[in-house]
Amino acid sequence: xxxxxxxxxxxxxxxxxxxxxxxxxxxxxxxxxxxxxxxxxxxxxxxxxxxxxxxxxxxxxxxxxxxxxxxxxxxxxxxxxxxxxxxxxxxxxxxxxxxxxxxxxxxxxxxxxxxxxxxxxxxxxxxxxxxxxxxxxxxxxxxxxxxxxxxxxxxxxxxxxxxxxxxxxxxxxxxxxxxxxxxxxxxxxxxxxxxxxxxxxxxxxxxxxxxxxxxxxxxxxxxxxxxxxxxxxxxxxxxxxxxxxxxxxxxxxxxxxxxxxxxxxxxxxxxxxxxxxxxxxxxxxxxxxxxxxxxxxxxxxxxxxxxxxxxxxxxxxxx
Amino acid sequence: xxxxxxxxxxxxxxxxxxxxxxxxxxxxxxxxxxxxxxxxxxxxxxxxxxxxxxxxxxxxxxxxxxxxxxxxxxxxxxxxxxxxxxxxxxxxxxxxxxxxxxxxxxxxxxxxxxxxxxxxxxxxxxxxxxxxxxxxxxxxxxxxxxxxxxxxxxxxxxxxxxxxxxxxxxxxxxxxxxxxxxxxxxxxxxxxxxxxxxxxxxxxxxxxxxxxxxxxxxxxxxxxxxxxxxxxxxxxxxxxxxxxxxxxxxxxxxxxxxxxxxxxxxxxxxxxxxxxxx
Numbered sequence: 001x002x003x004x005x006x007x008x009x010x011x012x013x014x015x016x017x018x019x020x021x022x023x024x025x026x027x028x029x030x031x032x033x034x035x036x037x038x039x040x041x042x043x044x045x046x047x048x049x050x051x052x053x054x055x056x057x058x059x060x061x062x063x064x065x066x067x068x069x070x071x072x073x074x075x076x077x078x079x080x081x082x083x084x085x086x087x088x089x090x091x092x093x094x095x096x097x098x099x100x101x102x103x104x105x106x107x108x109x110x111x112x113x114x115x116x117x118x119x120x121x122x123x124x125x126x127x128x129x130x131x132x133x134x135x136x137x138x139x140x141x142x143x144x145x146x147x148x149x150x151x152x153x154x155x156x157x158x159x160x161x162x163x164x165x166x167x168x169x170x171x172x173x174x175x176x177x178x179x180x181x182x183x184x185x186x187x188x189x190x191x192x193x194x195x196x197x198x199x200x201x202x203x204x205x206x207x208x209x210x211x212x213x214x215x216x217x218x219x220x221x222x223x224x225x226x227x228x229x230x231x232x233x234x235x236x237x238x239x240x241x242x243x244x245x246x247x248x249x250x251x252x253x254x255x256x257x258x259x260x261x262x263x264x265x266x267x268x269x270x271x272x273x274x275x276x277x278x279x280x281x282x283x284x285x286x287x288x289x290x291x292x293x294x295x296x297x298x299x300x301x302x303x304x305x306x307x308x309x310x311x312x313x314x315x316x317x318x319x
Numbered sequence: 320x321x322x323x324x325x326x327x328x329x330x331x332x333x334x335x336x337x338x339x340x341x342x343x344x345x346x347x348x349x350x351x352x353x354x355x356x357x358x359x360x361x362x363x364x365x366x367x368x369x370x371x372x373x374x375x376x377x378x379x380x381x382x383x384x385x386x387x388x389x390x391x392x393x394x395x396x397x398x399x400x401x402x403x404x405x406x407x408x409x410x411x412x413x414x415x416x417x418x419x420x421x422x423x424x425x426x427x428x429x430x431x432x433x434x435x436x437x438x439x440x441x442x443x444x445x446x447x448x449x450x451x452x453x454x455x456x457x458x459x460x461x462x463x464x465x466x467x468x469x470x471x472x473x474x475x476x477x478x479x480x481x482x483x484x485x486x487x488x489x490x491x492x493x494x495x496x497x498x499x500x501x502x503x504x505x506x507x508x509x510x511x512x513x514x515x516x517x518x519x520x521x522x523x524x525x526x527x528x529x530x531x532x533x534x535x536x537x538x539x540x541x542x543x544x545x546x547x548x549x550x551x552x553x554x555x556x557x558x559x560x561x562x563x564x565x566x567x568x569x570x571x572x573x574x575x576x577x578x579x580x581x582x583x584x585x586x587x588x589x590x591x592x593x594x595x596x597x
Contacts, residue, residue, distance in 0.1 A: 016595065068427050070593050084593055091430040103425045107347045116343060119336040120429055148350075 004080065005041040006172050006204040007065060012038045012074035014060050014228075034060040036228035037074070044171070047198045047205040049215035049236070052225040053310050058208040061225070062176050065206070066096055079171055092121060095165030099177035102149070102157065103164055109146045110160045114167060121168035128167065135163040139193055155186030162193060166203075173197070175207040179214055191217050212306060216240070224313060231316050243315055245281040248305040249289055250274065254298035265289055273300070336431065337439040344443030348451075355451050362400045363456045370396035370464055376529075385528045391555050394467040395526050397460035398551050404448035405482060406489035406546040407441070408517055414497040415506035427589070434494065434581055441490040449482070470556055477563055481550040484570035488545045491577030492517065498581070501588040522548035528557070542573040 014035040019027045035057045042048050052058045063069035064076060067083030067090050076083060081090045096103075104113045118128040136142055139159040144152055149160065158178065165173060175194075179187045195218060197203050209215060215222050215236060222239060224232040232239070249265070252274045259267040259275060264284040269276035279289060286304055293299060349355075373392035377384050384392070403409065414437055417423040426433055460466060469475055496513045500506040518524055520543035527538045527548045538544055549566050552558040558566045 063424075066428065068424060068593060087427070088430045091428055096425075096428045098425070101422050101425050103428070105343065105347065107350055108343060112343055112346075116339055119332075119339045120431055122332050122336075 095170035340439035341443030
């Protein structure tokens, strides 16, 4: 089983039938292609980022991989199983995390949900205890383990969700927007944890996200999907070289000044004391720019804008 | 695979899981203390109202109506008030809410049968409600009314079995109506219809015995009578001897039939979700 890829999609398509009213009794029957001929494979032990703007077909793909949506066409294998036909069997070997849904029991403390999962997955008692102890330690769950889930912050709950999805030692974890809405500290905790799980347990990880930082920090490989098609499938390092090297430095000076003249950056926008400087990370660094600027004028505030996934997709269409 | 040892272990693991789910559900229900206290108060007040009316009806028709004395009828009023939460007369919107919001997807990711999972949840909660909301109205009712108690100790046992079956029937009714949310998208309409139907045909509004003969026959042929009227028939001794066996058989029959209907609906709902994406 370990020789073959953890996930294989061959020419997968999903068409939804949408009926809209057209007059009293007539209905228009529209077919919407949510996923249109997607093919890729994820090897066991890989950590892959699956990106795309809203409505690109990310969630549809995830649902098909985890066996709760039947593909209209194509061939799909996950851990050697047919996801929909063998959903319950597959469920034992995968973990699923939704950023916006919870699998924890709302009115009960985390530890209760964890103990119940031991019975749900019939995990070996020793292994279960070991995993619970390890996750409590790594994700710092100790302080709020006995607090009802409804009283937890989003970041705390998310750490609970991750634990719940991983307690039964799944071979594959699928995460749909796991960092959505989290603050910087919680995001960091989630990322570090996923990295450790992947490195130490060899768990295959597939995650969808809006956040390019997630992918940059976690994944070696990324896929971008839009309008149901894979636009790009390459290593994160190559991608950064080709597409992701432009950044914007937003600087606010103490006073209103003329647009600055720098060798490796251009002023894209100017508004009062604020200026937006576009630069290429492969040519210069933010640090170098900042020290140049500091010599020219007094600086009040600085920030670096990361490119949005939507901008990148637009860029991919242009190139 | 066909090995008896393996199957035995599997059944054991399944039962353990059901018990664990029920236990947590019991504990969850027990967290809402203020709601429980308020519920007991309301159930008891309504018990007093209904008992007073029924006792008056009995007195004005010479002490007995359709073979029931005033104290039988008062007992009926308090027992049925006590059964409200145990059999779920007003239902429970948890599952239909999960379906409406799409959270039910999370349930599909568990390697567990959805119907059995929700049944265990229901039973755990019902067990808590039996203790916290079932017994107090009857005890408080006994302060002011002369209530009837079962003639034999073993009737208590039979009554408990009957209440368990009543609660399972209550579950199946609400499980089916919650699953309808998959097609109707909103469950409030159907929930209200079911609540009204249950209230009327289970014997909450009036004991079915006081209905016109033909309507009583219709009501007793429906599954809802198994939720309230039948357990109280056993408790009051209006069903005796072989009638007790028949009553339990009827309740068990509805459990099996409606659990089966629930499974068919669940399979069809799952197919719909899996094909159309919910």
